[in-house]
Amino acid sequence: SQTIHQWPATLVQPVGSPLSLECTVEGTSNPNLYWYRQAAGRGLQLLFYSVGIGQISSEVPQNLSASRPQDRQFILSSKKLLLSDSGFYLCAWSVLNSSYNEQFFGPGTRLTVL
């Protein structure tokens, strides 16, 4: 069965510090991978998605970036965090070319920028 991991689970960072969140998927090959941010009381905002190694699409211009160095690894980064970067970050995967493209989510990372 497939499993998706995210770490860390919780992170408190000062404004201006760098960020690196990691997501890995087990039990599937060549998945589509996604990074979302969920602000309190709001829906999921798609930040990046990737259909393959080194292929990243950005949905929202901001001070975040994403990389996919391996087939089942997706990394979200920032060089300098802003207060507005606080939120719940979710990684998700889906099967390439499935009918519904239903997405399966990881446990999330709660980021607080102070």
Add this chain to the structure above:
Amino acid sequence: QKEVEQDPGPLSVPEGAIVSLNCTYSNSAFQYFMWYRQYSRKGPELLMYTYSSGNKEDGRFTAQVDKSSKYISLFIRDSQPSDSATYLCAMRSYSSASKIIFGSGTRLSIRP
């Protein structure tokens, strides 16, 4: 206007009641519809998915799509305290495989 509108709640009902959760949308190209359940401080989990119009039943859950009204619903029968969570609707068009649009979620509380 948001592409997907969902009443944030909170919605509080007694145990055993039938719950109705709803979303409206504006994009007539949406054809794939999903419902996710999210417990507090956890990632969303896929509950059900349907294609185009009609009903789909899975245990105590029924998903309903009315494309003519651009309206989707999730019904929960015999609601349990363990159903207390935030429910998010989600949808996408046929051509936009990678981009799912999520509602903001309805917070549901089932009172024992």
